[in-house]
Structure formats: structure tokens, C-alpha cells
Amino acid sequence: MSIRCRPPETDQVAGNGLLDRRSLFKAGAAIAATTGTARAEPLKIAPWMTEPGAPFTPYGQPSHFESKVARTFASLPGTTGTGSSRTPLHLLEGTITPNGLHFERAHDGIPDIDPDQHQLVIHGLVQRTLSFSLAALARYPMVSRVAFIECGGNGGTLYQPKPAPLNLQGLHGLVSCAEWTGVPLSVLLQEAGVDPRAKWVLAEGGDAASMSRSIPVSKAMDDAIVALYQNGERIRPGNGYPMRLLLPGFEGNMQVKWLRRLKLVEGPMMTKDETSKYTITMPDGKTQQFVFPIETKSVITRPSPGYQMDGAGIYEISGIAWSGYGKITAVDVSADGGKSWAAAALQEPVLSKALTRFRLPWRWDGGPAVLQSRATDDQGFVQPGREALLAERGNRTIFHYNGITSWGVAATGELTHVYA
């Protein structure tokens, strides 16, 4: 009530029209009452109300009107399944990625694994070498956990000197979030009896590339899960059917899909993907290795490139934030390229090592703007600006970019990826 009596400008909490996060609904009401929009057409009876609708189907699909909500993908020359598919984050809301839209990374295609023939072997420095069938694992007490998975190469194009003319999907589409359900790895390792000399676990997939990574035993015994389910149904083939390793917060490459083997060893195996890839070469030529956690990061999903602003007025700035270190505690948003910041509202639930949705109302005045978001987590990490990240790290890597992403808004209402 008091909001309606005040001039709308008093809600502004940061430059270029950012409004108080608490005024979200009230401000909208005030605008609805005061903004002149064209009168709606007289109502008609639509044809889908005058005949029976479609029959039931065994497995539901999105409306055919939503066919643009799809992954994009690319594969290395001469291959069809060596590359990645990207989540259309700019077209999604909330925090859970639908299974058919979860990003995928495959090193030699998606295997067609017969679940009845699949085995998970635990061997190496253990008291008992064990083989688990899927049926056996399905009998274990399970845990569910919502967790993001992000490719260590997500956002890698932002290391380039010029802003890539891509949308959010092309820039950051290698992050998704799901509820994963499976067997705590610690239970299986305890049954095998881990030799105290074992400090690492080599995890290997049952795909054509037999992708493999070394994982610290401390992580394996902490919150690692042998996941069988993704958002309530069995894991999709592209995400590791019939089982994958879930290492909450760690880079996606380590969360080995189509998991077939875990070998307890004293030292890391130095596999191709933990030496020549997924590492950060610094300006002095030294390369940082074993960069496990995905660092604190956020992006604005709406509006973002491809979105057409429809005239001055109130818009919600909506985005996602995440950290491999823990929970998101704050997201600040700027509409003036980082000169001033306003605290966004965090949508509950805010879960550790999961995507967190943030929202902030914005009164766009129809002029140029640069939108940015900056996340903070409960371990005290703050998402760095792009310049700060590159000042420390240079651009001799494509991995683990977690700097700020900027969207330029033109007076035409068009959005583009910019550096600011």
C-alpha cells in the first residue's frame, strides 16, 4: 500500500534502475497500475476447447511449441560423439535441469550399455577385490542429493581477448543441475576394505574412450555417490547409464560416467585428462594441476543475448549461481557495468553445491546498460571480475573460468555478450 503512494524511483537501490529485491511483487503491482498498455482483445473460445484433446502417451514430451528449448552440440572433425551438448540455460527457470536437456560431454560417443552385463569393480589397494552388478547396487540403502555438474571447460571462451558473439548456451551451457540418487561410495569402499596406503582412486568409464581420472580417497569417502538415478528416473545414457560417479562440487570430468572400475592406488595415475587437459597454465609457464572444485560463479540467464527487451519498464533479472565449495550466500547484480551493485533475492531452497536461483527487479529506462552478477559463497569466496581473473591467470588455458559475465543492453533492446 505504501509502495503505491511513493514515486517508483524511491525503490532504486543501485545505478541504472536496479530495484530493491523486496519490492519484487509490490513494484510490479505499482507499475501495472500506472503503466499504460494497449487494451486486450475481446475474449474468444479457442478451438482446443471445442474438441477432445490428445490421448495419453507412455512417456511425456514437452509441448511441440517448445521445440526451440533444445541442446546445441558439436563434435570433433571426423567424429559424431566426441564433444559436448549444451544446456539452453537462457530458456530455463528454477534450478533443476530436465533430463533431456542436461549437458553432456563424451570422449568417444555415448555407449549403449546393457545394464544386466554392466559391472563395477573395486580393486587395487583393498582387502577384498569386489564386483558389483547393477542389481546388487540397487539393493543398497540410497541417498539423494541435488548437485550441479559443470564441465571444467565451461566458459572457456571468456579467456579470449575479444568477447565471443555467443549466447548464454554457447558461453556457459556446460553446467546443469539434477537430483542424483545412488549408493554412497564410502559404503562400497568400506566393504572392500581400503588399505591405508591408498590415497587416490582411479575411476574409469565403460565407454569407448574408457575415460579415466584420479580422485582423492578423501573425496571418495566424503560425499561421493555411485549414482543410478537422475531426477527420479534411471540416469540417461548421455549422463552415464547405468551408473556414474557423483562428486559434488568437483569438475564434471572427474564425475566419471558409465563407471566400471575403481582402483585404489598410492599416487595419481596422471591420466591424459588430468595432465594435458583440465589444467591451468599460468603466465610463467607452470601449469596448475588437480583443480578439483568448481569455483564460485554466477550468470544472468534472463535477460541474456537472444532476448529482445520489449520497451522500457519493469523486468526481472534472473540468474543462477553456484560454488563447488559450498552454499551461495549472496549474489550482487549491477546494471551499470560494475559501478554499483544491488543484492539479489536468493530463491529457496539454497543448497550446497547446487544451482541457486537469484532474482532482482529492474526498471529499464530504455537506454544502454551492462548487466553483471557476482556470487559469494559460505566459504568466503567471491566471484572475481574477468580482468582480475585474467590478471592473475593470463589466458593460457581454457579451463575453470569463473569470472564475471557481462551482457550489454542496447537502446534497441538487443542484448550481446560484452567485456566490461
Next chain:
Amino acid sequence: MFTRSLLAVLLCTAVSAQADTPNLGRPIAPGDVAPWDISIPPDGTGLPPGSGTVAQGEAVYTATCQKCHGEKGVGKPNDPLVGGQGTLAAPAVAIKTVGSFWPYATTLFDYIRRAMPVTAPKSLTDDQVYAVSAYILHLNGIINENDTMTAQTLPAVRMPNRDGFVVFTRNQPR
């Protein structure tokens, strides 16, 4: 009396720890895991018998690898395998290849055997994997033309960027 009851408690604890989880893994003899146990650490443990020369490797490379990695490993359409030594530090443009970047020769054997060629992974014999590893190492000037790669010689190869890696340490709260 006290000792006996303490013992009983300890026994119960041990038994219940066993009984708490399903224990549905089937024992498998370590030898029966061997066909899957293909990971090779830097010390070469697990490298199979066999050998390959640079000349033999050139034949394998030309027939199997060149289509994707270019003549003599120069790359294109896919990753270059040769060159780039001395480019890792600024201001040079970093060219990361087996020769300039990979810290261990064992990784080469491990990766080729499990994953290459991409159209027919695991199709090369162990001798062929040794041979093509030898050829790529020789193209990079790391081993001589007459060297032979075996389970003994491959782990002894010292890669130029062997000491170029440090462990990422920013994993603790600031």
C-alpha cells in the same frame, strides 16, 4: 567380568559394522580383473610385454593416426602431437602438444591403448602402441631414431615438461 563384557561390546560392534551394509559385491580374483586393469602410472607398473620401434611406429601412424593428427603429428583436423617446446610461458602463444606439455610418457601409452584410434579404440596391439608412442616421442626429439620402447624404456623417458606442473592449492577458504 569387566574385560569379558568389554570384549562382548567390541565383538558386537565388529559384527554389526559388517552387518550394517548389504555386502553384495562378489569376490573376484585380482588376476581376473587384469583385462580391465589398463591404467599405467608414471613408474610404468602394469605395462605389458612387447616392444615397438620408431620405424614401426611411423607405419602405424601413417595408416591409423595421420588422418586426424596430420603428417608427422603437426595436427589438423584434431590435436597437434608435435612441436611447441618452449612456448608455455608468456608472451609466446602456448602450443600444447605431447612434446611441449605432457609430463609423462606412460600417459601416451595408456591413452593410445585405451582410446585411440577414435574410430576403433583398443584395436592396436601392445607392440603397435609401443611403436606409435616411440614415433611420436621421436618426432618431438625426445628419443633417438633407433630407440625401442618397452615396459622398461618407456617409463625411463624424461619428458621436457616433466617438472612443469604444480598442484592447485586454492581449495581452502580465504
